[in-house]
Amino acid sequence: MSWTDERIEKLTKMWEGGATASQIADELGGVSRNAVIGKAHRLGLKARPSPVKANEKPVRPAPAPKKPKPVEAAPAAPEAKVEAPVVRAAPPPVAPAPRAPEPAAPPVAAEDVAPVAPKGPRVVSVGPGGFLRQGPGDQQQPIPPAPPRRLVPAKPSAEIADKTSLLDLNDRVCRWPMGHPGEPDFHFCGDKVNPGFPYCVEHCGRAYQAQLPRGARRPPPPLPFGGPRVR
Known part of the structure; x- marks a missing residue:
């Protein structure tokens, strides 16, 4: 069903009046709730907040207070004797003895430092054919590419x-x-x-x-060995 001026005016009036999309669809007839919402969005009508909030928790009624139970009087316990704690004096602190300064180590050159060997046994994998596969530490540096070769045109021979x-x-x-x-x-x-x-x-x-006239043509020579065999 098409949107006429009367239907649009009625939709705008009910939308601004606070009616829901379902009520407007029932009032207009022939349209769905989603069609009403889409038409209101295209007309630029003011959006209304949804009555359902995602983070809102339902309110539960508070439980009724329970009646307190009567407290019975406990029998009196015999008095216990409390002894005063004995305070002992702490010994005076002892100062640590001064340490002699350690001699400074001589500087080590970078060439004298031996490479650190990897911990654990070396694992060598044997591939098909009996050759040994290289590990991560056995790979060599890539070989630099060769310089481009200059192509020299070949000289023709003396005969040609x-x-x-x-x-x-x-x-x-x-x-x-x-x-x-x-x-x-x-x-x-x-x-x-x-x-x-x-x-x-x-x-x-x-x-x-040039092809000769038909009367001056010669028959073709016979095929060798009598020609093909006729079956």
Whole structure:
């Protein structure tokens, strides 16, 4: 149900009048107690303290006073003789004898101080394979890292000093291989490429050949050993 101006005005009036959230919800109808509290919070109405206090203890009625019992008279005890305490004089205090000053110890250098050995037996753990594991006191200082190495470019061999190698290839030079890859002077053509092709004009003529007309074509050579076996 929507909050109309009349319902809001009625809620504000009852809230300021001291009515509880449950009473306001019953009066308006169609809303819950939590909805009334939330609407009052959004309207900025003054919050009221809760009637229930967390630290308040219930008040219990005080118990009725008990009637005192009659006290009976106790029989008189015989009088006892009290002896006066004997006071003894304390002996005079004796002053302690003065001590001779102890000789000062000579200074000890830091190099002469021996390292303190750990108490108790040393425990050595044997790992898999028979090697001895290091304990906390056996660990060495970390080794400083080696200085960075300066990379020097390798010099090409004399056979391909002025020729195009694999590292020199790009989209503007011919990639036609010259020689066998196992040979020391193996290199690539390196001439200017034919536009639209990976090779130069000369090697394009060797890589791409025009297809002959259908009537001038020759049959392919026969396969060795009679070709594949037909099952």
